[in-house]
Amino acid sequence: MSGELEIIEAPDKVYSDDFVRDVFYIAINSGKILLENGAETYRIEDTMARIASSYGIENAQVFVTPTVIIFSMNDYALTQTVRIEERANNLEKVAGINNLSRRISEGLPLKRAINQLETIHEARMFPFWLVILSGGVIGVMFLYLFEGVFVDLPAAFIGGAGGVLILEGILRYTKLKFFIEFFAALFIGIVGIVYVEYGPGQMLDTIVIASVMPLVPGVLITNAIREMLRGHLLAGIVKGAEAALTAIAIGAGVGLVFMLS
Amino acid sequence: MIYVYQLIASFFASAGFGILFNAPRRALISCGVNGALGWLVFYLFREGGTDPVLASYAGAILLTAMALFNSRRMKMPVIIFITCGIIPLVPGGTAYEAMRHVVMDQYMEAQGFAFEAALVSGAIALGIISTEMADSVIQSIKKKFNEKEA
Numbered sequence: 437m438s439g440e441l442e443i444i445e446a447p448d449k450v451y452s453d454d455f456v457r458d459v460f461y462i463a464i465n466s467g468k469i470l471l472e473n474g475a476e477t478y479r480i481e482d483t484m485a486r487i488a489s490s491y492g493i494e495n496a497q498v499f500v501t502p503t504v505i506i507f508s509m510n511d512y513a514l515t516q517t518v519r520i521e522e523r524a525n526n527l528e529k530v531a532g533i534n535n536l537s538r539r540i541s542e543g544l545p546l547k548r549a550i551n552q553l554e555t556i557h558e559a560r561m562f563p564f565w566l567v568i569l570s571g572g573v574i575g576v577m578f579l580y581l582f583e584g585v586f587v588d589l590p591a592a593f594i595g596g597a598g599g600v601l602i603l604e605g606i607l608r609y610t611k612l613k614f615f616i617e618f619f620a621a622l623f624i625g626i627v628g629i630v631y632v633e634y635g636p637g638q639m640l641d642t643i644v645i646a647s648v649m650p651l652v653p654g655v656l657i658t659n660a661i662r663e664m665l666r667g668h669l670l671a672g673i674v675k676g677a678e679a680a681l682t683a684i685a686i687g688a689g690v691g692l693v694f695m696l697s
Numbered sequence: 698m699i700y701v702y703q704l705i706a707s708f709f710a711s712a713g714f715g716i717l718f719n720a721p722r723r724a725l726i727s728c729g730v731n732g733a734l735g736w737l738v739f740y741l742f743r744e745g746g747t748d749p750v751l752a753s754y755a756g757a758i759l760l761t762a763m764a765l766f767n768s769r770r771m772k773m774p775v776i777i778f779i780t781c782g783i784i785p786l787v788p789g790g791t792a793y794e795a796m797r798h799v800v801m802d803q804y805m806e807a808q809g810f811a812f813e814a815a816l817v818s819g820a821i822a823l824g825i826i827s828t829e830m831a832d833s834v835i836q837s838i839k840k841k842f843n844e845k846e847a
Contacts, residue, residue: 560722648789687798694801
């Protein structure tokens with residue numbers, strides 16, 4: 437053996453079992469909430485390690501992929517694996533964990549940190565009608581940005597709002613991700629064709645592109661590349677594949693309508 | 698006047714996505730402003746004849762700088778402002794076009810759109826990361842200066 441083997445030193449201070457378990461609980465649940473709500477991989481790893489080291493526990497190892505978190509406190513022989521089934525974008529919860537982690541590094545006591553963590557699950561959501569409405573508004577705004585004509589405005593609004601309604605509505609009953617997007621795109625295609633064929637509509641393509649904007653995985657593609665550039669190749673590939681499948685589902689939904697008409 | 702309309706449209710598009718992604722309420726307006734400014738830079742560059750890849754890169758640089766500024770000011774993670782702000786730039790429409798042509802058996806057109814989507818999103822990602830890197834360099838230089846003074 438050459439002398440290059442790194443020797444992991446024993447911790448300076450030994451904490452009680454309960455204390456370590458509580459810190460472990462906070463760190464791994466923070467990571468889980470971050471991953472389920474759309475944070476980047478490097479931020480999750482950073483936050484979890486930082487929470488552990490704020491409470492004086494060094495040498496914590498984190499491994500995060502889009503579907504699993506493996507977290508170890510090596511000095512205490514503690515390891516857990518958490519499987520993540522669903523991912524969505526809920527930035528309120530990401531902000532909540534960020535706030536918690538900052539307060540912990542400023543010295544928040546353990547018990548109060550656990551209390552605060554448990555309130556993050558009850559993050560405020562926007563009312564359902566507002567979400568649907570903003571889907572419609574997004575459609576209309578993109579119709580303008582993509583140089584559409586004014587006559588097509590109602591179709592873009594109905595398509596955008598209806599697409600989001602179908603997406604969010606079905607998501608409450610089943611989790612079949614790509615099929616939901618397929619049906620939402622199908623609806624948008626039908627709205628566009630009906631409006632152009634039997635109504636005053638003019639530019640079918642622009643209507644459809646504008647109203648699928650709330651569904652398309654643009655942010656996902658960009659995040660996939662960002663993960664890769666930061667060296668998280670696995671996360672980048674998984675997100676890229678998810679984005680490609682979503683785009684195929686939407687393309688298939690609209691394409692089916694175009695072929696049948 | 699057209700610039701004002703463009704700003705308004707991209708503002709509401711980004712803020713609308715803020716609602717879809719359940720962004721914190723007090724961040725919504727900054728999200729919209731971020732998106733609008735990023736889009737304005739993109740629009741100006743494209744009007745001037747730059748190709749969309751370079752224009753997206755420029756837009757992403759400005760909006761990330763704004764996002765970093767907002768995240769320090771409001772003490773919120775920078776991802777909130779970036780996710781909502783890149784919405785108008787992101788090539789979702791192009792990716793959809795690519796897939797629609799694939800579904801309709803028009804593979805040659807599909808290729809063009811797919812490459813454009815990949816390049817544009819690569820440019821946006823690069824814009825975000827290069828601003829973040831510049832920011833971390835500036836922050837560490839600031840820190841060193843402060844240590845010297847102390």
